[in-house]
Amino acid sequence: MTILEAHGLRFERAGRVILDDVDVVVGPGESLAVVGPSGSGKTSLLALLAGLAQPSSGTVRVGDQPVESISHSDLAVVLQGYGLVSLLTAAENVEAALRAAGHQAESVLEMSSSALAAVGLAGHEDQLIEELSGGQQQRVAVARALALRPQILVADEPTAEQDAASRALVLDRLFEVPHRDGSLVLATHDPEVAERCDVVLTLHPHA
Ligand SMILES: Nc1ncnc2c1ncn2[C@@H]1O[C@H](COP(=O)(O)OP(=O)(O)OP(=O)(O)O)[C@@H](O)[C@H]1O
Ligand SMILES: [Mg+2]
Secondary structure, three states: OOOEEEEEEEEEEOOEEEEEEEEEEEOOOOEEEEEOOOOOOHHHHHHHHOOOOOOOEEEEEEOOEEHHHOOOOOEEEEOOOOOOOOOOEHHHHHHHHHHHOOOOHHHHHHHHHHHHHHOOOOOOOOOEHHHOOHHHHHHHHHHHHHHOOOOEEEEEOOOOOOOHHHHHHHHHHHHHHHHOOOEEEEEOOOHHHHHHOOEEEEOOOOO
């Protein structure tokens, strides 16, 4: 079991300081909520924690390895903009991620359809992403990440587009990660979601 650990993170873009001296430690079975006003750096921090961007200084490690060397089946991401391929179907988006993570062709169909069903998308497998609503697209992105059964899941406002019933369903699925001893990091504007997490990190905008 691995610990996601970041120390002294500083992130500058276009001459502006976006994050300064941020520390994060999330162990197995733990959940962390990153909160703060729009523009406070939540997405930036999640991108650093997921190894999608490089900090100006500081380190991000998963266990004893730098985050860049971690595979996407160990650390999966739900992006704020979903990051789906719009000309593929819901199922094809999930299958592509599974195949990229090295799963056998004969198992990806079943894994993909059960991941989609788990977020309430049974029957939508063969719809193109561009034919789905924003909330449905967001659930495809959640399904794609969860299908990988990652040790660490980093999710950026994963319930922002959901109605009450889908929000509850998505949250139950996300919190299965810490329940099976993985780690969950999510950014949220939803106080109830933050309250469900073990630790809350509040970011403040820099001038
Ligand atoms: N590549 C970039 N170049 C310049 N500025 C950037 C870049 N990425 C982020 N920023 C700036 O960094 C700040 C933090 O952005 P970020 O998207 O991390 O905030 P956020 O807390 O996720 O906001 P929201 O709640 O709206 O999603 C913003 O002021 C944004 O304009
Ligand atoms: Mg954001």
